[in-house]
Amino acid sequence: MSESTVVVFGDDPPVRLDRLAGRARVLVCDEASLPELLPAADVLLVWNFTSEAVRAAWPGDGPRPRWVHAASAGVDRLMCPELIASDAILTNARGVFEQPIAEYVAGLVAAKAKDFFGSWELQRQRRWRHRETVRLAGTRAVVVGAGPIGRAIGRTLEALGIAVDLVGRTAREGVRGGDELNGLLPEADWVICAAPLTDGTRGMFGREAFARMKSTALFVNVGRGPLVVQDDLVAALVARRIGGAALDVFEHEPLAADDPLWDVPGLFVSPHMSGDTVGWRDRLAEQFQDNYDRWEAGEPLLNVVDKRLGYVPVD
Amino acid sequence: MSESTVVVFGDDPPVRLDRLAGRARVLVCDEASLPELLPAADVLLVWNFTSEAVRAAWPGDGPRPRWVHAASAGVDRLMCPELIASDAILTNARGVFEQPIAEYVAGLVAAKAKDFFGSWELQRQRRWRHRETVRLAGTRAVVVGAGPIGRAIGRTLEALGIAVDLVGRTAREGVRGGDELNGLLPEADWVICAAPLTDGTRGMFGREAFARMKSTALFVNVGRGPLVVQDDLVAALVARRIGGAALDVFEHEPLAADDPLWDVPGLFVSPHMSGDTVGWRDRLAEQFQDNYDRWEAGEPLLNVVDKRLGYVPVD
Numbered sequence A, B: 001m002s003e004s005t006v007v008v009f010g011d012d013p014p015v016r017l018d019r020l021a022g023r024a025r026v027l028v029c030d031e032a033s034l035p036e037l038l039p040a041a042d043v044l045l046v047w048n049f050t051s052e053a054v055r056a057a058w059p060g061d062g063p064r065p066r067w068v069h070a071a072s073a074g075v076d077r078l079m080c081p082e083l084i085a086s087d088a089i090l091t092n093a094r095g096v097f098e099q100p101i102a103e104y105v106a107g108l109v110a111a112k113a114k115d116f117f118g119s120w121e122l123q124r125q126r127r128w129r130h131r132e133t134v135r136l137a138g139t140r141a142v143v144v145g146a147g148p149i150g151r152a153i154g155r156t157l158e159a160l161g162i163a164v165d166l167v168g169r170t171a172r173e174g175v176r177g178g179d180e181l182n183g184l185l186p187e188a189d190w191v192i193c194a195a196p197l198t199d200g201t202r203g204m205f206g207r208e209a210f211a212r213m214k215s216t217a218l219f220v221n222v223g224r225g226p227l228v229v230q231d232d233l234v235a236a237l238v239a240r241r242i243g244g245a246a247l248d249v250f251e252h253e254p255l256a257a258d259d260p261l262w263d264v265p266g267l268f269v270s271p272h273m274s275g276d277t278v279g280w281r282d283r284l285a286e287q288f289q290d291n292y293d294r295w296e297a298g299e300p301l302l303n304v305v306d307k308r309l310g311y312v313p314v315d
Helices: A034-040 A053-057 A081-085 A098-113 A116-124 A148-159 A178-187 A207-212 A230-238 A280-297 B034-040 B053-057 B081-085 B098-113 B116-124 B148-159 B178-187 B207-212 B230-238 B280-297
Strands: A004-009 A024-029 A043-046 A067-070 A089-091 A140-144 A163-167 A190-193 A218-221 A244-247 A267-269 B004-009 B024-029 B043-046 B067-070 B089-091 B140-144 B163-167 B190-193 B218-221 B244-247 B267-269
Touching: A004 A034, A004 A280, A024 A034, A034 A053, A043 A280, A067 A280, A098 A116, A098 A148, A098 A190, A098 A218, A098 A244, A098 B098, A098 B116, A116 B098, A116 B116, A116 B267, A140 A148, A140 A178, A148 A163, A148 A190, A163 A178, A178 A207, A207 A230, A230 A244, A230 A267, A267 B116, B004 B034, B004 B280, B024 B034, B034 B053, B043 B280, B067 B280, B098 B116, B098 B148, B098 B190, B098 B218, B098 B244, B140 B148, B140 B178, B148 B163, B148 B190, B163 B178, B178 B207, B207 B230, B230 B244, B230 B267
Parallel strands: A004 A024, A004 A043, A043 A067, A067 A089, A140 A163, A140 A190, A190 A218, A218 A244, A244 A267, B004 B024, B004 B043, B043 B067, B067 B089, B140 B163, B140 B190, B190 B218, B218 B244, B244 B267
Antiparallel strands: none
């Protein structure tokens, strides 16, 4: 195979692809130069995972990358009919984010159960006020999203003695079907959204879902912002119809300084970082380069996304 | 056995001992009336676990309770030479607090690793600032205190992928001896104090211990306040010699509104509630009444404290 051209979209922070030196022509581009370079790419590495520029620049006809690798778990920002219809292979960063996100969610659940934020607030006020907290063991969680991230979350919550129902698109062993979700929500103490964003999941957490939840339930979104109807969530929190929420992802990221979400009562906001542990960028670069070895050798790539589903299928 | 007199010290909130109705004479007292009632007691239930009045009122000679039950895990506030020397049996609330405290500690560790308090503070400031967080799996914890609470903490941290060294007074299977602690501290990301307060453990976390810890280490105390030299901890935090601390117990409880501890940088303060999950008072009352059944039947009591050690020994 002749030397491939690898176009890297995004360089903040710069990606280090030392192992490709002498093996590939590596070109870095930004949103402005992407449309010009994309047709020249054999391989596109999407390093900037927050932009939708790839979708906009994807060539309908003519030359285009044969392989697109997303340095993220979700690929929703890349998806367009032309990419789906093309013969380009799409791969993702499965394996990098699972355990970090699972730990993050477990921490949020514990922080809510033990009312750490309440204690933090009382500490500011220099007030000693003993409260009774919630015992995690014996509580119930619903984890929506039965891919590797949802499964890791489920395993970690179970390790804390929490009973977990995992909900996927279709029922299979160990996974409840999406049609069972409505029946599960009223029993759940913790409702965790870790689903991929697809046409089928967009807005799945809206007024009706929040109305079914316990008044004490914590809702956590570590999937994608548009899975949630933000206004409906805000209304549920303001009316105290649910016990609280934690969002790590949003419809518009970064959240603007004047966004009303910052001070909704009972809402914990974090800046899309649940999976990003020290060294994550290096792990993403390694993972891409490992797959590049396979590409160069003509071997099947790992983590191939089913473009019609919008994620890597898991049994 | 003739009807016993059960003196309950403390009634805030009131203890419900329904199962003793018609079987025992139950008298409730406070700090003022304790000295008068104590000699009449066959059984003393110490429901107020924050007061040191029992120690002060314990009868040196003459009539005294044959059984003292502490509705707490720690019995340090009861201990006096006369009680130790007497033939009174001392029991405690082993079994009620283990899992809740373990969950609380796991939550604190996750909250630190994922910088929840940092995000909380940034949310107040309406600032979106992505950071890299710490992956729990693969980190190391030292848990000081190899009793049921320390063991539960160890199991729970291990379930999160953390490598745990459990440190007790003496080395035994699965437990490192206290003389090994100095060698373990420099390697620990999380240093958890869950030791009983005895003459041997008082002040064990002082300047020297903090100096041995990693500059990123989190120190957590869920044991008793005097296990820690508070001034030394504050100095370590102010100088950023350690990464942070969380105290649920203090030398003087409740913490006064003007106590300087409330706003030490990097210190999380909570009001001695790590083990107190919803229904804990009921569980404590049930546990006492279960033991009372044994007492009445002349059977050996459960959770007997070795008064010379100051805790219930565990293999």
